[in-house]
Amino acid sequence: MKARFDIFRKKPGRRGESRQIFELEVAPGEVVLDAFHRIQEQIDPTFAYRYSCRGAICGSCGVRINGEAALACRTQVAPLAEEGVVVVDPLANMAVVKDLVCDFSPFWDAYNRVRPFLERREERHDEKLTWDDKMTPAQLDQLTRCVDCIKCAACFSDCPKREKDRDFIGPAACVELYRFFFDPRDGGREKRVETARSPGGIFACENHANCVKVCPKDVRPLRAITFMKKSVSSENDS
Ligand code: SF4
Numbered sequence: 382m383k384a385r386f387d388i389f390r391k392k393p394g395r396r397g398e399s400r401q402i403f404e405l406e407v408a409p410g411e412v413v414l415d416a417f418h419r420i421q422e423q424i425d426p427t428f429a430y431r432y433s434c435r436g437a438i439c440g441s442c443g444v445r446i447n448g449e450a451a452l453a454c455r456t457q458v459a460p461l462a463e464e465g466v467v468v469v470d471p472l473a474n475m476a477v478v479k480d481l482v483c484d485f486s487p488f489w490d491a492y493n494r495v496r497p498f499l500e501r502r503e504e505r506h507d508e509k510l511t512w513d514d515k516m517t518p519a520q521l522d523q524l525t526r527c528v529d530c531i532k533c534a535a536c537f538s539d540c541p542k543r544e545k546d547r548d549f550i551g552p553a554a555c556v557e558l559y560r561f562f563f564d565p566r567d568g569g570r571e572k573r574v575e576t577a578r579s580p581g582g583i584f585a586c587e588n589h590a591n592c593v594k595v596c597p598k599d600v601r602p603l604r605a606i607t608f609m610k611k612s613v614s615s616e617n618d619s
């Protein structure tokens with residue numbers, strides 16, 4: 382079938398941006414990323430986009446398709462093309478470097494604010510797990526969903542709160558904060574609570590749930606945020 386794409390274009394270092402229409406023949410099962418490859422190989426070699434794994438693992442091919450963030454490697458073209466023109470834009474809430482390529486610095490800056498690593502209570506030279514380090518199935522269950530995050534920034538792009546409040550760390554960083562807050566091996570709880578309560582921390586979230594809708598890995602950031610809000614608030618009360 383024929384598919385029509387309306388794609389955002391921008392040259393690096395230049396102010397102006399434009400849109401370009403591409404028409405392609407697509408086979409059943411082809412994804413938007415396949416179309417990008419075809420456009421670059423056959424029509425315009427200057428067309429820029431990001432990808433690596435082609436299998437919804439690396440998190441680099443996020444774009445906005447018909448106004449919603451999604452992975453290009455996981456979004457089939459045919460059902461969209463049947464409805465009309467497929468409109469593709471770069472992720473939002475980040476500056477565009479070229480065409481569909483964004484500068485992820487604000488995403489990683491927010492992410493780094495939550496100290497995304499395990500803080501040990503004491504210096505450990507032998508990192509072999511001991512019985513003390515083992516987690517119960519219930520503790521592990523609490524973390525399972527959030528460790529699926531592939532840092533694609535789809536949630537960050539479509540979070541309305543982040544759009545109006547550049548201090549808000551955004552859904553993915555909140556998930557990471559939750560991930561270490563509920564890890565019984567972590568020794569940095571005080572600092573994590575401080576980050577959660579700080580301006581731009583989890584309490585800045587306004588419960589729009591866009592993050593849940595667009596997340597390609599079903600991480601459900603709002604669920605993690607809600608859990609953590611309750612937990613941090615009860616620590617406050619006690
Ligand atoms: S629920 Fe919170 S984090 Fe998710 S999109 Fe809304 S404001 Fe952003």
Ligand code: SF4
Nearest residue numbers: 530531533534536596
């Ligand atoms: S929470 Fe989901 S949408 Fe957000 S970065 Fe992780 S995988 Fe992507």
Ligand code: FES
Nearest residue numbers: 434435440442454
């Ligand atoms: S190419 Fe890796 S997630 Fe799409």
